[in-house]
Amino acid sequence: MFKKILIANRGEIACRVIKSAQKMGIKTVAIYSDADRNALHVRMADEAVRIGPPQANQSYIVIDKVMEAIRKTGAEAVHPGYGFLSENPRFAEALRKEGIVFIGPPVGAIEAMGDKITSKKLADEAGVSTVPGHMGLIEDADEAVKISTEIGYPVMIKASAGGGGKGMRIAWNDAEAREGFQSSKNEAASSFGDDRIFIEKFVTQPRHIEIQVLADKHGNTLYLNERECSIQRRNQKVIEEAPSPFLDEATRKAMGEQACALAAAVDYSSAGTVEFIVDGDKNFYFLEMNTRLQVEHPVTELITGIDIVEQMIRVAAGEKLSMTQDDIGINGWSIESRLYAEDPYRGFLPSIGRLTRYRPPAELLSDKHIVRNDTGVYEGGEISMYYDPMIAKLCTWAPDRAQAIEAMRVALDSFEIEGIGHNLPFLSAVMDHPKFVSGDMTTAFIEEEYPGGFAGVELDETALRRVASAAAAMNRVAEIRRTRVSGRMDNHERKVGTDWVVVAQGVEMPVTIQADREGATVRHADGTEMRVSSDWLPGQALAKLDVDGSPLILKIGRATGGYRIRTRGADLKVMVYTPRQAEMAHHIPEKAEADTSKLLLCPMPGLMVKMDVEEGEAVEAGQALCTIEAMKMENILRAERKGVVSKINAAAGDSLAVDEVILEFE
Known part of the structure; x- marks a missing residue:
């Protein structure tokens, strides 16, 4: 077994890996940027090495700097966590060349699954169910109708060079397929200069369900059941649970076996996740394979009793898996709520600042109730604009789903956070939402149930x-x-x-x-x-x-x-x-709110990247005014109505606070 490993990551996942390593008696090395000098993962590790400025592209994802930290500390292996370099084949190859063990899958598996076309082809060859479709050239509307009939309605007609919803139509019958083909073709030609069209099955009532796989270097592969990840916003998962309230045992087994077949096809070893889209009739289709530890792995750990990080380390060290598929059961129910530094009342825009109060609920462990909080912050610490806005992953476990939800309600209500905007109110609202409580949700849940954004909860x-x-x-x-x-x-x-x-x-x-x-x-x-x-x-x-x-x-x-x-x-x-x-x-007049209709206010703390207008310029509704960067995301601020810019108060490079006046209009 390794004596020392380096964690090539930061935040809560670095802390999570350190905990398992410490439990195994392995020394740990943290790396940190200037922004993370006092971070929790730095405090927890046995050693810590500075690797550069706050920006990730100058620190955490610079392979040469990470390699130098490995050489300096004598680490024998590296756990990449998720994000950053976790699925970078060049990093895995650099480690291999220097005789350092990568606590993850082989380079070939990372490369094969990292390419969408290659991964779908390999999945198909391995007998994994993929979304039916026709990727070849379609000559005319008659052929489009023929292909659509063979695939089975409804179908999605898409521009090969598409994006932003352009050149995309859903067809439910022959007439719509004929009309949709021509419309998509015309739109694609005018938007992209490329009128090639392909057709694939449109999945109705889609749910996002993934299978956790675990494989060693001795040919043993097994699945640790599934996770339901349908509650997501802009493809960002918000709430996950294990098992899924939708699957039956037969579907679970079929998905698990196909996930293992795909892993075996690419000689996979370590932990990995095969993601599927599942329709209302429990038909499932391959989406992608994530060749790393997933953010939501704790819910799987809680229903199986398996420490996935520990297993990754043991597999990397050459050990055989100590369990078989027959040993994997489902014990109770677990839910994970992702706590983000974002303001749900401002369209979930990122929020940064100091945690003036950070008091998570007490972690509990019993045969009837578990509360677990994976975090990388502490009271008095700073939430930086440079990294992902996740603060913590709050997990609860109970013997059944209803009890796990109730435990999560109590845990969320008990979680004290002050100093920044956060999504605790939204998470609480979801826990009480009838669709979530019933388990009757799809990936469109947030879009459908909160179409105008989140405005808080009104108690009955x-x-x-x-x-x-x-x-x-x-x-x-x-x-x-x-x-x-x-x-x-x-x-x-x-x-x-x-x-x-x-x-x-x-x-x-x-x-x-x-x-x-x-x-x-x-x-x-x-x-x-x-x-x-x-x-x-x-x-x-x-x-x-x-x-x-x-x-x-x-x-x-x-x-x-x-x-x-x-x-x-x-x-x-x-x-x-x-x-x-x-x-x-009753006689006290209400205070009128200040009129800000002629001001552009900064909706979040961030860095001004670009100013797109000048003083005296007339702007139209929807026109880009400026770009603000916060937490790895660029946010374009647009004009709500026609107007003339009378004054500009900020320039590129300026750091801005919430509600700071950027522009004034006549």
Whole structure:
């Protein structure tokens, strides 16, 4: 076994690999850029080597710099994590030439699966189900109809040189195939100067389901069941689970065996993932093979009990797999929520800054409940603009899916993050969405269910009453504390009233509180009573309460005249008034929002890459105004309407903050 390995990565995956290596008694080497000098993975490793400036193309993905770190530290093997150099055959070959073991598959497998055409051909030859289609030249509409009939409707007619949706049509019958062929051909010619067309099966009700494979260097290949990854936004996975709520045992077995056949066809060794698109009738088709560790591997580990990173290291060291396919079962259910530094209320734009508060829920391990948080950050640390915006992968496990979802709800509500924008509210909203709860979702879930973006959650009447009851009970505790501090009265019980009005989500809820040593009974105007108990004290940011026998977790903050309460994806301003205060509040005018219609505000912290307009220039709706770079992504800001640029306040190279004024219009 290796004595020392280098992790050619950063963030949570570097920390994850270090944990398995430490468990195996292997020394670890971290590499870091200037931006990551104080990063968690650097702290965790036995050694750390600086490899350059913050930009990944000047540090983490520069092969020569990584190789120099290997030579300097005497590492015998390298784990690449995912992203960066993990699927770069030149890096794997460079390691091989220097006698360093690559903890991943052979170079040939990386190259074969990295090419879409080659991988599909190899998959077809290995007996793997691929999307039916005709990739050859199609002469005319009659031939298009003939091919479409052979493939089976519906079909997708695509421009060979297409992109951006141009030259693309869906046909459900002969007439649409004939018309679609000609339209696609014309559109392709005018858009790309290339009118070649191909046709393939259009997959309806698509789900993204992948098979985890594991293979050694002795000809043993097995599959560790599947992961459901259909909840994704712009092809970025957000929530994954294992197993899939959709597959049956027969389909699982067929997909697993085909995934193993493909791995064997390219002499694969190490962990890998074969991704499939699955339609509503459980027909499945090969998409691609990822020749590396997947982000979502923890959910597979939680239902199989197998440490995939450990197995990768053992396989790389030449060991045989210690298990067979018959040993692989499915124990319970696991869900992973990807926590991103992005603002869901601003179209999920990246958010950077300092984590002024970072308190994940406590990790738990029992035979009934597991909470796991794979992370690479810490409280007080900085979220940089230079790298992927993932903060953590929060995972829960339970004996069945319903319990795993409930465990995730509680874990998300318990996760405290301040200082940056993050997608916790959105993740919570998905956990309560009927389609997700039922398991009836496709890859279009976010697009269909949140077509206008995410605007937060509005609690239903029952949930709102529970929050109001909790707020009233907590406010009573806070009032007692204030009375004691002021010293105005010895008997504080007589000072604090019993009648209050809670206002939240635009609803006024008069309540009466009767308190005792065990908690408080909150009576609403219609006679409904709710029993609230908690050990919460004023100043605590997280309140764990029991309301009528059910847990309720609230994030609590002070707001002008009341509280900011966050729970289950809702972000509420909750006012707790005396009856007289509630009456007076009706006469307070609402503050008008500032008019920013003539300003272009920076939607995220980032770097100005390019300014596309000049002062005095007239712009049209949709016209590109400038480009902002943040977290490896370029974001083009466009004009919402016609106008004339009157003033430019930023230039290429400037670092911009959220809501900083970039342009002003007449």
